Amino acid sequence: MSRTNNQHTGYAKLIDYWSPPPDAGEPIGCIATTYTFSPVFFEEDCLSRFLRMESDPDNDGSVFLVEREEKMSSVQCISVLVDQHHCKGARNLRWDIIPSRIPKAIMHAKISVLCWSNCVRVIVGSANLTEQGYRMNQEIFGSLDFHGGSDIPMAVLKSILDFLKEMVDRCTNSPDQPEVSRWHNFLTDIGKRTRNWGRIEPYRGGRDVRIHPLLLGSGKPDLFDQVRNYWNQASSRPPDYAWITSPFFDSPDSPNIPAKKIWEVLNQRGAASVCYYVHAEDNKDKKQLIVSAPKSLLESAPNQRSSVDIRFARVIECFDTKEIKTIRPLHMKSIWLQNDEWALYVIGSSNFTASGTGVGSTTNFEANIIYMASRTQNRAAVNMFEKSSLSKDYLAIDEYTVWDRQANEDEPDSECPALLPSVFGYAIYGRMSIWYRLSDSISVLKTYRRAFPYRRKRERKSFMTKENG
Structure with a gap:
């Protein structure tokens, strides 16, 4: 890692x-x-x-x-x-x-x-x-x-x-x-x-670093269910703390299901804490803190529980090296869980969004790895996990804080070119022709026509155009 x-x-x-x-x-x-x-x-x-x-x-x-x-x-x-x-x-x-x-x-x-x-x-x-x-x-x-x-x-x-x-x-x-x-x-x-390579026997005890794949897609358990399953294989008590790093979150008007689901993974009685590592800026003119996250993260804590808290930390993105300032934008995605016995670290592609964690109406294909280590029997591994963490400053959130979520990379980009419908498969280009592979569902083709090939400088070209209306 x-x-x-x-x-x-x-x-x-x-x-x-x-x-x-x-x-x-x-x-x-x-x-x-x-x-x-x-x-x-x-x-x-x-x-x-x-x-x-x-x-x-x-x-x-x-x-x-x-x-x-x-x-x-x-x-x-x-x-x-x-x-x-x-x-x-x-x-x-x-x-x-x-x-x-x-x-x-x-x-x-x-x-x-x-x-x-x-x-x-x-x-x-x-x-x-x-x-x-x-x-x-x-x-x-x-x-x-x-x-x-x-x-x-x-x-x-x-x-x-x-x-x-x-x-x-x-x-x-x-x-x-x-x-x-x-x-x-x-x-x-x-x-x-590779069929004779690698470890065959299951994990036992706390001396080994446990490694698990956490893969998401349609029909697969969501991120939180998979994390809970692997955690319960190692520990009899739920985690007490969660540290979440994500550059992108769901829109402010969404129910923000991931922010609620993380509390279902944590300890249901007694103290529990969630900290979000985010991009943040200071508006010095207005003396305001601008946090690149939706306010719903702050409002997601369980009701009627006084022993839980939510914190935010600013990820350091500007570094001074040899008198040159370098900007390194946050794009890392991770979730760290721990209690007194175990630490679990999820790293990979999943943003802390509904589609990125598999709890929304649609699920992206995402790939992550889980590392687990005993905090009592393998402290060296836990220390190694901690050394991959980001430099950060904890933020003082108040009523003047501005919540300004960045556009999610999972969301459609209006600048992306329009593509042909999925009925169009692949094309094979020959010296004098182009072969198009179409799926069986060809009703959409009624709005398309094939333009006649033409010759220019001994080249023959054919193309698809969409009819008006």
């Missing part, structure tokens, strides 16, 4: 985890999921490390291109599942980009599976595959290495591989696409390669 900064223990550069560990062997393939995406960053920064590229795109020019072509042609699969609105940019056709389209929800999980001949690394976190996510934002991620003799339960890897297969099927309406078949075949091959 790491944060994207390497100043001290618990912090690391996420991009370094695309490089193979010692004795990993030859690269076999990799797949990833992301909400926003930069193909150039993926090719030049991520893939170059995964493939052990020796040349540099900025200094070696054509040498880099030749080496990249040779390296990519030698692997089984390179594929990225991306939200449909962010499948943009030029790329090398040696690897696949699969658009994700889910009605009324989004594919928001950030998973990378890197497979070498002797090691499979799974990275789950909050960062998108962009330069902003990997080099600017304050993010969090967990890296799990599976190999012969690995102590991480094989059930964790299997759950993630199955989840990735389910996601690509749900996010595409054309399961016979070649790139979808390559995705499935590669994941099946990883399962075969």
